[in-house]
Amino acid sequence: xxxxxxxxxxxxxxxxxxxTAVNKVNLEVNKATFTAIVGPSGSGKSTxxxxxxxxxxxxxxxxxxxxxxxxxxxxxxxxxxxxxRMGFVFQTxxxxxxxxxxxxxxxxxxxxxxxxxxxxxxxxxxxxxVGLGDRLYHRPRELSVGEMQRVAIARALANDPELxxxxxxxxxxxxxxxxxxxGLLFDINRxxxxxxxxxxxxxxxxxxxxxxxxxxxxxxxxxx
Amino acid sequence: MRLVTMCFRNLSRRRxxxxxxxxxxxxxxxxxxxxxxxxxxxxxxxxxMNIFFRGEVIVVAQGVFVIQGFPIGGVIxxxxxxxxNKMECIERTIPVLFNFEFRPGETFGILPxxxxxxxxxxxxxxxxxxxxxxxxxxxxxxxxxKEVIIGCSIADQYGISTDSKINLKGQELTVCGIIEGxxxxxxxxxxxxxxxAQDIFNYPMQINMxxxxxxxxxxxxxxASRIEGEMSHVMVLTENERNDLVKPVxxxxxxxxxxxxxxxxxxxxxxxxxxxxxxxxxxxRDFATLDAMGAPLSYVFRLVILExxxxxxxxxxxxxxxxxxxxxxxxxIYTNIPLAQFFPSIFEIVPPVYMLEISLAVVxxxxxxxxxxxxxxxxxxxxxxxxxxx
Numbered sequence: 225x226x227x228x229x230x231x232x233x234x235x236x237x238x239x240x241x242x243x244t245a246v247n248k249v250n251l252e253v254n255k256a257t258f259t260a261i262v263g264p265s266g267s268g269k270s271t272x273x274x275x276x277x278x279x280x281x282x283x284x285x286x287x288x289x290x291x292x293x294x295x296x297x298x299x300x301x302x303x304x305x306x307x308x309r310m311g312f313v314f315q316t317x318x319x320x321x322x323x324x325x326x327x328x329x330x331x332x333x334x335x336x337x338x339x340x341x342x343x344x345x346x347x348x349x350x351x352x353x354v355g356l357g358d359r360l361y362h363r364p365r366e367l368s369v370g371e372m373q374r375v376a377i378a379r380a381l382a383n384d385p386e387l388x389x390x391x392x393x394x395x396x397x398x399x400x401x402x403x404x405x406x407g408l409l410f411d412i413n414r415x416x417x418x419x420x421x422x423x424x425x426x427x428x429x430x431x432x433x434x435x436x437x438x439x440x441x442x443x444x445x446x447x448x
Numbered sequence: 449m450r451l452v453t454m455c456f457r458n459l460s461r462r463r464x465x466x467x468x469x470x471x472x473x474x475x476x477x478x479x480x481x482x483x484x485x486x487x488x489x490x491x492x493x494x495x496x497m498n499i500f501f502r503g504e505v506i507v508v509a510q511g512v513f514v515i516q517g518f519p520i521g522g523v524i525x526x527x528x529x530x531x532x533n534k535m536e537c538i539e540r541t542i543p544v545l546f547n548f549e550f551r552p553g554e555t556f557g558i559l560p561x562x563x564x565x566x567x568x569x570x571x572x573x574x575x576x577x578x579x580x581x582x583x584x585x586x587x588x589x590x591x592x593x594k595e596v597i598i599g600c601s602i603a604d605q606y607g608i609s610t611d612s613k614i615n616l617k618g619q620e621l622t623v624c625g626i627i628e629g630x631x632x633x634x635x636x637x638x639x640x641x642x643x644x645a646q647d648i649f650n651y652p653m654q655i656n657m658x659x660x661x662x663x664x665x666x667x668x669x670x671x672a673s674r675i676e677g678e679m680s681h682v683m684v685l686t687e688n689e690r691n692d693l694v695k696p697v698x699x700x701x702x703x704x705x706x707x708x709x710x711x712x713x714x715x716x717x718x719x720x721x722x723x724x725x726x727x728x729x730x731x732x733r734d735f736a737t738l739d740a741m742g743a744p745l746s747y748v749f750r751l752v753i754l755e756x757x758x759x760x761x762x763x764x765x766x767x768x769x770x771x772x773x774x775x776x777x778x779x780x781i782y783t784n785i786p787l788a789q790f791f792p793s794i795f796e797i798v799p800p801v802y803m804l805e806i807s808l809a810v811v812x813x814x815x816x817x818x819x820x821x822x823x824x825x826x827x828x829x830x831x832x833x834x835x836x837x838x
Binding site: 271300304305306308312 | 457461733734736739740742743747829830831834
């Protein structure tokens with residue numbers, strides 16, 4: 225999936241003041257690349273990722289997905305794109321606490337009405353791929369943070385997305401686990417040819433990224 | 449993963465709150481069933497009394513309280529029958545001594561313990577049909593004043609069978625038949641000869657109603673005005689007038705019943721809505737994650753509605769079970785009939801159709817209560833939730 229933006233802006237009104245979280249951002253992410261967006265807290269990374277992931281509407285500007293203007297799409301069409309073409313990995317994992325690892329991974333497939341048997345087989349395979357073959361029936365509270373993030377990655381891959389958006393995926397992890405998660409995302413990018421966009425503080429991610437952007441006060445800058 | 453399993457697990461996350469909510473819905477349902485079943489039984493008894501004396505007018509003492517043709521108290525001399533029979537517009541007149549017997553020490557209860565109907569032996573077919581008698585039963589022989597027919601509820605309570613001897617206020621009588629029909633009134637009735645009834649209840653040569661059949665070309669209304677014109681101290685009621693007498697009572701019972709149901713259902717909606725809102729508010733992140741994953745709004749909506757519907761199902765089942773039990777206890781208290789005797793007839797007191805209606809209504813009410821939380825859940829956006837959290 226190729227994704228690009230033109231003068232993308234998102235402002236919030238907090239009381240009487242207006243805050244521009246993303247300010248006229250022009251970005252281009254090519255198919256099957258690993259892109260990192262680096263910036264300090266409050267610089268607008270998450271807002272930008274939410275806009276790219278069609279989770280939020282821009283105040284102005286456009287988002288193009290494979291040359292189609294996605295900023296004009298309806299809520300229903302955006303949900304469809306998110307479900308079938310995108311996968312999300314959050315800093316706090318956002319696993320559903322009442323579901324075990326297997327069920328959490330099955331959920332996006334269930335939303336696309338895949339047959340239950342197929343869901344189960346694929347979820348098992350994905351969890352085995354991220355090294356959790358022996359933790360299938362554990363609920364999130366029974367898993368370590370590293371394991372939870374692996375489940376989240378497996379869940380993001382459930383519907384074979386063309387794009388994975390990861391918002392500070394290593395933010396809650398120790399350096400050893402963080403390295404493993406970065407390796408996992410890198411492998412996905414290289415082996416599956418999935419486009420990966422990661423917002424991070426982590427230097428190790430910066431090292432493996434094909435493209436690096438920095439963001440400060442909502443303004444994006446291409447570094448390489 | 450099945451949606452129902454997911455809902456059960458979500459509900460079990462906050463067990464105590466879910467249980468309290470289910471309990472609240474169950475208490476409402478219990479009241480609705482208990483009050484509804486008890487009042488509708490009274491209404492049914494009153495309504496089914498309407499099947500008696502169709503096409504006939506009844507003559508009772510003036511000012512007496514009448515329910516569908518059956519007077520409560522009041523007496524008129526038996527010789528009024530001879531006077532009535534002399535009128536050319538009357539085909540025949542049947543004297544009846546009807547008595548509702550309430551619990552000892554009570555002048556009036558909600559339901560009488562039983563009813564006794566005394567009328568000439570040859571006229572029993574007006575009240576009881578041979579086909580409604582249990583096998584082996586029969587109508588009394590002509591001129592027999594020592595035979596009675598009793599209702600099945602009384603027979604079951606006292607272990608009486610056909611041809612049993614019973615002692616009624618010093619009179620030894622033979623049971624020649626047991627009524628087995630669906631009528632709740634007849635199930636608690638003792639039908640005896642007029643002479644015995646007058647003797648037992650100490651009304652010598654007195655009756656409390658006369659059932660008058662007009663000649664074919666005479667209307668009930670014209671007959672009633674003629675009788676009232678010729679006789680003083682009596683009240684003559686046509687079929688329409690009898691219905692009009694109880695109509696406001698039945699309507700009032702029905703309206704109160706509806707009002708109680710409405711209030712309890714409304715309280716259930718509020719309870720479920722509050723619990724649903726709390727649950728959705730606690731799970732903002734989960735709903736926002738579902739939205740980020742691309743879950744259709746209908747899926748999130750169904751998830752919340754199904755959870756509240758499950759509360760309705762559980763509350764409804766418990767409420768109907770306890771409500772049915774409460775209805776039996778109330779019937780037993782009001783009629784002085786042992787509770788055990790009501791158990792076999794639980795589906796007559798709380799009919800399955802009524803149970804089904806109430807359970808569907810409770811589930812529907814809980815679904816209505818879940819609408820606002822469900823709409824809220826569909827509005828959760830990951831960008832807003834994450835921004836609020838950090």
